[in-house]
Amino acid sequence: MSGPVLARRGFLASAAGLAAALTLAACGGESTTTGTAAPTASGPAAQAWTFIDDRGKKIDQPKAPSRIVAQVGAAAALWDFGVRPIAVFGPHKLQDGTKDPQVGNVDIAKVEGLGNVWDEFNVEKYISLQPDLLVSSMYIKGTLWYVPERSKSTIEQVAPTAGVMLTGRSATQVISKYEELATSLGASMEGVAEAKARMEAATEELAQFKNLKILMMSGGADAMWVVNPPEYPDIVHLMNAGLDVVKPAKVDEGGFFQTLSWENADEYDADVILYDTRTQSLKPEEMLKKPTFAKLPAVKAGQLYPWNAEAPYSYQGYAAFLEGLVANLKKAKELP
Template sequence: MASVPRRTFVALGAAALLGVSACGTAAQPTGQAPAQSQGPWTWTDDRGKNISSPQRPRRVVAQSAAAAALWDFGVRPIGVFGPHKLKNGGRDPEVGEVDISKVESIGNVWGEFNVEKYASLQPDLLVAGMYMKDTLWYVPEQSVEAVDQIAPTVGVQLSGKGLVEIIDRYGRLAGALGADLDAAPVVEARKRFEAASGALKTLAAERPDLKVMIVTATPDSLYVAYLPDHPDIKYWSELGLNIVSPEKPTESEGGFWEVLSWENADKYQADVILVDARSQSMKIDEMAGKPTWAKLPAVKAGQLYPWHAAERYSYLGYAKVLEELKADLEKARDDVVK
């Protein structure tokens, strides 16, 4: 496996699926946000930037995870950038329920953003999450000035925020863009999320000794998730799950992780290890060749399950994550760490 750029792991604060269909308003034209309302449109984003437009934006382009969240609330972007198509042509889990056959691709990998194609779409608005302060996720630094000249941009802060707070923020943005937040699919997804949260909380109370660690990896290093910097992991901890987390992240990495050499991969031990499931991350079978990894209790017990590190921030997206996590943990032993 090719090495994943370290900055990708650093910036990925937290974040990738079955059940309720994507939320939406069927009467809206495919590829656009819901119909415009009369009068000006305003929004203050999480950079403190005030965006104003004579009318509600309809032609929205969004980073894949942001597009997925907006889609679940009923907004239909016309273009996406960031991971959305796998090598086999299938839909990348990071783009959620978005129909990639009906949106334009502005770029599919880190550093790829076709400014000319973006401009040709005549966008009204660009939306992206932000893991680093005031930095739109997957908008290359060298393209920021050009992108800003084409259409207004909205940033949604992801790190340093609570999971439910971020989901609510995307929901309110979707509502401002015309989505019906009282539509049955949206309401059902929220109920499903709340039920899944309650079920995981019950499991955590019943299994207090079950230790869970979350990791991602490159051929050179093992990255152990630092709980406070990942909204999803922090939420699980708030529900009572026993999370194995470093006391502090590796400072040179900008937070989010403690970075361990493979020689020191046995620094922390847990009954269960959740492994980054993103397509660009090191796979479990690739990690099996690392001697210290192979000796970890959870690895020897076969208690390795996926962590959807780039899941979209919607009730539907995280309902699925919570349901899968509960199902995995239910079958796990809590006595593999001696």
């Protein structure tokens, strides 16, 4: 389970070679990226640019950044607001070459890829792109998601970085922060108003399912993880809208989830189970091979539905996520 597992995992701590990096920067020529710069209006681009990120870090630039590199979740959010990063890092391409769902609407044919898995970040390519800004979400304050600890000092000297906090917030708060950043960058905001209305309408519909007990989980080869609602912006949003989501009685160190063996998959009662759809999580057909899980009332009733655990933090991303959830919950019923 990428988010919570890695968020509590100790990061690798070897220092990057700054001298070599700076040499590369000095020798770097024109970027070969096929991405397009973030759209900036004449006003923001012509004026000094200031942004305060969720670390409380104030970033001052002579003009609004246009050459933006972003972690895939941040890139997906910014893309929907009209900002076009030139490169991304984190899971964006599946083994068959198609897009990873985590990258949202980003056209991966038009951006450079700096890394596709955990602890993979091509520092040399990053330097050659001559970025103005790096943007990433944060599960832990001060730790930019998918920025390797061993390369952090080099990466942060190449260009300013901005972090958007996820943990302990609602989705609307996270979306608002990305909207603030995108607005400051002169984003087009095309389709945003319509998507916001869709998201609000779908959110209102969730109240009709308040009598359903919902378990949200992710599956691994040897364990299942029951997520801890307060740590996830999307689940906070769902609970604020009226859904009754199981909160594990005993969470693991780090607070993101409770680990259960598959033999103990029946620890909590639920009418509906929402499963993590990310590529690193088990698919339903794989989880159904676990006898205890297969016998759960919700599973036997066919009330096992997908959970897009990293929906883009944009109004478009959440409108689609919530509309799909509403459609599935309309098929569910309370179980004896």
